[in-house]
Amino acid sequence: MTAVVVIETVILLVLCVLVLGLLRSYATVLERLHRMDGGLDGDPVGSSVPAGGSHPTPGTARPLPFPTVNGVMAPPAVLPRDGVSDHDDWAPAHDVVGQGLAGDIISVRTVAVEHDTVILFLSSGCSGCAGFWEQLADRRGVAATGSTRLLVVTKSSDEESVGLLGALRPPGLDLIMSSSAWADYAVPGSPYVIVVDGPSGRVKGMGSGTSLSQVSGLMQQAYGDGASAPVLGPVNPGPGHRMSRSTTKPIVKPRSDTERETDVDTALLAAGIYPGHPSLYPTGSPSTTRPGAAR
Amino acid sequence: MIAEPIIGGHGFSVTLPATWEGRIYQRPTPSAAFSPRNRAAPGSNLADAGAGWLGEQTRPVLHLGNFALPADRGDYGSGAVETMGPQNTFIAILEFGRECLGTALYASVGLPRVSPEGFDPNALQRRIPGQAGCQFFFTEQSRPMCLYVVLGSGIDAPALSAQVNMVLDRIRVAAG
Numbered sequence: 208m209t210a211v212v213v214i215e216t217v218i219l220l221v222l223c224v225l226v227l228g229l230l231r232s233y234a235t236v237l238e239r240l241h242r243m244d245g246g247l248d249g250d251p252v253g254s255s256v257p258a259g260g261s262h263p264t265p266g267t268a269r270p271l272p273f274p275t276v277n278g279v280m281a282p283p284a285v286l287p288r289d290g291v292s293d294h295d296d297w298a299p300a301h302d303v304v305g306q307g308l309a310g311d312i313i314s315v316r317t318v319a320v321e322h323d324t325v326i327l328f329l330s331s332g333c334s335g336c337a338g339f340w341e342q343l344a345d346r347r348g349v350a351a352t353g354s355t356r357l358l359v360v361t362k363s364s365d366e367e368s369v370g371l372l373g374a375l376r377p378p379g380l381d382l383i384m385s386s387s388a389w390a391d392y393a394v395p396g397s398p399y400v401i402v403v404d405g406p407s408g409r410v411k412g413m414g415s416g417t418s419l420s421q422v423s424g425l426m427q428q429a430y431g432d433g434a435s436a437p438v439l440g441p442v443n444p445g446p447g448h449r450m451s452r453s454t455t456k457p458i459v460k461p462r463s464d465t466e467r468e469t470d471v472d473t474a475l476l477a478a479g480i481y482p483g484h485p486s487l488y489p490t491g492s493p494s495t496t497r498p499g500a501a502r
Numbered sequence: 503m504i505a506e507p508i509i510g511g512h513g514f515s516v517t518l519p520a521t522w523e524g525r526i527y528q529r530p531t532p533s534a535a536f537s538p539r540n541r542a543a544p545g546s547n548l549a550d551a552g553a554g555w556l557g558e559q560t561r562p563v564l565h566l567g568n569f570a571l572p573a574d575r576g577d578y579g580s581g582a583v584e585t586m587g588p589q590n591t592f593i594a595i596l597e598f599g600r601e602c603l604g605t606a607l608y609a610s611v612g613l614p615r616v617s618p619e620g621f622d623p624n625a626l627q628r629r630i631p632g633q634a635g636c637q638f639f640f641t642e643q644s645r646p647m648c649l650y651v652v653l654g655s656g657i658d659a660p661a662l663s664a665q666v667n668m669v670l671d672r673i674r675v676a677a678g
Contacts, residue, residue: 302523304507311527312511314518315570322570356570381573479628481584 297409300324300401301392303360305385308373313383315358318408324356327419328389330397331361331371338418339398344377362386402426512562513645513676514595521568522669529560529577561597566669578627578650588632588655591662593669595649600678602646610640613675615667616651618659626652634659645678 303315303326317324329336343359359376361367363386376382388394392401392410400422402412416422480486508517511526518524532554554560563577569590575581579592586592595613602608621634627650634656638649649670653662 302507304509307525307527309527309530310511311525312509313525314507314509314523316521316523319520320570379572379574 297404297407297411300403300408300410301388303358303383303385303388305360305383305388306364307384308369308376308382315381315383317358317403317405320405322356322405323411324358324403324405326388326392326401326403327357327359328392328394328397328399328401329359329361331368331375333397335415335417336398338421340375342419343380344375357381358383360385360388362389512564513597513643513678514562514564515674515676516564516566516669517672518566519669519672522566523568523571524564524566525571525575526562526564528562529554531560532556532558559599561599563597564593564595564673566593567591568665579652580627583626583630583633583652586633586652586654588658589662590654591666591669592652593649593666594651595647595673598646598648600646603641603644605646607639608641608646610638611642612640613642613647613670613673614638614640614649615670616663618663621651621653621656621659621663623656632656642675643677645675647675 300318302318303313305313307313315324317326327339329339357380359380359382361372361382361384363384366386367384369384372382372384392413394401396415398417399415400413401410403409404411412426414422475481506517506519508515509524509526510516512528514526516524516526533556565571565575565579565582567582567586567590569582569586569592571582572585577594577596579594583592598608616636616638620636622636623629623634625637626633626635632655633652635650635652637651640647640649651666653659653666655662
């Protein structure tokens with residue numbers, strides 16, 4: 208009888224240990240989920256900024272510049288400081304220094320410049336980056352236009368497949384390998400997008416998504432039609448994607464038209480014939496000038 | 503206070519002043535010939551073959567500018583100078599082969615400095631309205647080189663050339 212009681216006691220103790228272990232692991236999972244939702248350390252779960260929402264939490268965080276879609280990691284909230292302007296609330300940005308795919312040394316300014324910069328933190332191996340690479344490779348894909356610069360930043364060559372990146376990178380795309388940039392911006396993973404306000408030198412938006420057009424759409428929604436909104440447009444600012452001057456809304460043409468016109472433009476540019484070239488206007492002066500001529 | 507980045511490679515080193523960015527590169531040796539015709543051909547991928555002409559010996563190139571340098575640029579700044587504004591400046595330093603050492607063209611020793619009167623629209627690789635350029639050939643640290651400068655506005659040459667000289671003061675060239 209005594210032996211049975213002892214055995215039952217041991218079994219009970221083992222079960223108690225197992226239950227305590229399960230409860231602890233459950234708490235750990237909840238805590239991590241809370242952090243992924245943008246919650247701040249020490250905050251109750253209910254006061255955190257949820258993914259997919261950009262509403263402010265009074266007294267704890269300012270609204271996110273643009274929301275992320277459901278299921279996508281939200282950027283960390285930025286704590287406000289008293290007596291400073293909105294721009295000072297944004298986290299400081301950093302210039303990007305790294306290497307190109309051919310071993311070239313590159314320094315790109317994102318701080319204290321006139322233009323904004325959209326930095327895409329991508330990787331050659333991440334499945335979530337496929338949509339971005341696909342859109343970047345498409346001639347009708349999106350890239351920064353106007354006063355907004357697009358920059359793709361991967362980790363350094365010791366953490367990346369340079370050959371794969373070379374195959375993924377479309378011509379004309381600015382790609383820099385810089386692990387230090389990932390550290391400077393505390394990038395949690397790829398894909399991740401950061402928008403830097405050039406004049407103030409601060410980060411005015413960050414988040415993730417499944418494609419560039421999705422992120423662009425989120426930014427457009429968040430910024431509205433404001434002039435400070437980074438406008439993502441075509442890779443080739445040529446015939447395929449002209450920006451309407453009145454609405455700054457891209458005019459999208461069928462792919463075949465775009466490719467045909469891009470081919471013609473490429474051939475003309477290779478021959479040194481730019482918009483405004485006299486040979487294009489045999490009977491009169493051009494109404495437009497080539498880039499750089501408006502001064 | 504924004505830290506001034508330093509970039510270095512291929513025997514060049516530059517401390518970049520505010521708003522200036524730079525790139526140091528050496529094009530891969532071209533593995534295929536190309537012409538403007540096949541360059542413009544649909545589907546051509548010059549990145550694989552390397553820009554240049556077959557048999558070309560590529561050398562280090564330094565590009566500096568106080569504007570957003572595009573990814574694809576010619577050695578003398580084509581693709582970049584077209585995007586310049588009136589207050590922008592582009593600097594290119596190109597190294598040449600050692601066979602040029604001791605020749606009359608490269609007899610000048612030391613990285614030169616520019617003067618406003620030295621800029622002329624006719625010195626541009628391709629004329630762009632408003633812009634002006636200048637070009638010097640010299641030898642620095644036993645490395646024959648060419649300095650090519652483009653100003654966004656020739657009218658503002660006095661102020662812009664002072665900026666250029668300020669940046670040139672920050673360039674270090676290692677012995678060849």
